[in-house]
Amino acid sequence: MIARFKDLCLDAADALALGAFWARMLDGDVADAGDDDTRVDPRSARSNAESIWVNTVPEPRVGKTRVHLDLRLAEAGPAALLADGARLVREPADEAAWWVLDDPEGNEFCAFPAEEGTRPGPFALVVDSTDPVAQATWWAGVVGGVVEHGPAHASVIGASGFPWDHWVFAGVSEPKTVKNRLHWDVDLVDPEPTALIGAGATLLREPNARSNWWVLTDPEGNEFCAFAPRPIG
Numbered sequence: 590m591i592a593r594f595k596d597l598c599l600d601a602a603d604a605l606a607l608g609a610f611w612a613r614m615l616d617g618d619v620a621d622a623g624d625d626d627t628r629v630d631p632r633s634a635r636s637n638a639e640s641i642w643v644n645t646v647p648e649p650r651v652g653k654t655r656v657h658l659d660l661r662l663a664e665a666g667p668a669a670l671l672a673d674g675a676r677l678v679r680e681p682a683d684e685a686a687w688w689v690l691d692d693p694e695g696n697e698f699c700a701f702p703a704e705e706g707t708r709p710g711p712f713a714l715v716v717d718s719t720d721p722v723a724q725a726t727w728w729a730g731v732v733g734g735v736v737e738h739g740p741a742h743a744s745v746i747g748a749s750g751f752p753w754d755h756w757v758f759a760g761v762s763e764p765k766t767v768k769n770r771l772h773w774d775v776d777l778v779d780p781e782p783t784a785l786i787g788a789g790a791t792l793l794r795e796p797n798a799r800s801n802w803w804v805l806t807d808p809e810g811n812e813f814c815a816f817a818p819r820p821i822g
Contacts, residue, residue: 590733591784592775592815594750597714600646600770602694608643610693613673614660615641615710652767654697655717656811659687659757663709667700696770713755714773717765718809721758727808728756730788732775750776765810774802774814782815 601607605619608627612619615629622628625645663669667688671677678697679689688700703709718724725736725743734748734756745756777785782803786792793812794804803815 590749590778591731591788592749592777594732594748594752594756595774595776595816596640596642598642598644598772598774598814599696600648600650600768601643602646602649604643604645607692607694608641610674611641611643614670614675614692614698617641648768650695650770653717653763654695654770655761655765656769656771656773657696657698657715658711658771659699659701659713659715659755661701661707661709661712662703664703666702670700694770712753713757714751714753715757715759716811717761717763718758719761719764720809721760724758724807724809725756727789728758731785769812772812772814774816776816777818780817785815 599607599611604625604627608619608629611617612629615631617629617631620628620630622642627643629641629643631640667675667677667690670690674693675690676693677688678691679685681687686702689697690700691697699715716724721741721743722736722738725745729736729745729748732745732748732750734745734751737744737746741760743758745751745758746754748756782790782792782805785805789808790805792803792805796802801816804812805815806812
């Protein structure tokens with residue numbers, strides 16, 4: 590294991606408004622993160638990794654959303670989500686027994702019907718991939734866990750620090766072409782990302798005066814940030 594899953598970050602034109610929306614979706618609280626950024630914190634004490642940092646960026650969203658959350662509803666349909674500002678993209682159809690929705694800035698997410706024995710809220714992080722097995726295997730090598738294969742996807746189960754049930758790499762035909770609006774962060778085991786780069790990550794940016802983390806991409810170009818371990822004591 591090279592790193593531990595840390596949290597999610599979402600680019601936004603209006604971080605305050607988008608943070609407030611996701612706080613309603615996830616039954617969380619909005620915190621001021623400074624520099625016009627916000628953070629959505631879970632009200633339960635399950636894990637800080639469920640926080641979502643909503644960061645103001647100058648560029649608009651373009652292209653298809655390649656990283657999204659799957660949510661379990663508390664009721665039969667998404668009426669409450671639509672009332673809170675979500676937009677319906679697609680109704681359940683055939684074997685796809687879930688709703689596809691957009692947040693106010695056009696970021697897609699999926700909502701699944703309530704199911705006995707499961708709790709409402711996010712249960713999977715889904716990433717588009719042209720080679721799901723290779724991607725899941727690579728990330729399992731970084732953050733631990735085991736790889737489960739599906740007919741058109743592969744999942745990492747039991748990754749260190751991962752707060753949800755499934756980290757899914759879903760097969761798509763088109764390669765990644767633009768920056769992801771939603772990305773994840775990791776905490777490194779070692780003080781430098783040498784092992785990550787040796788495993789196949791690409792370094793985009795070193796830490797600087799404004800940000801004390803490395804920006805890298807995985808083998809399919811998905812951006813992620815890596816943080817050095819915190820000193821003990």
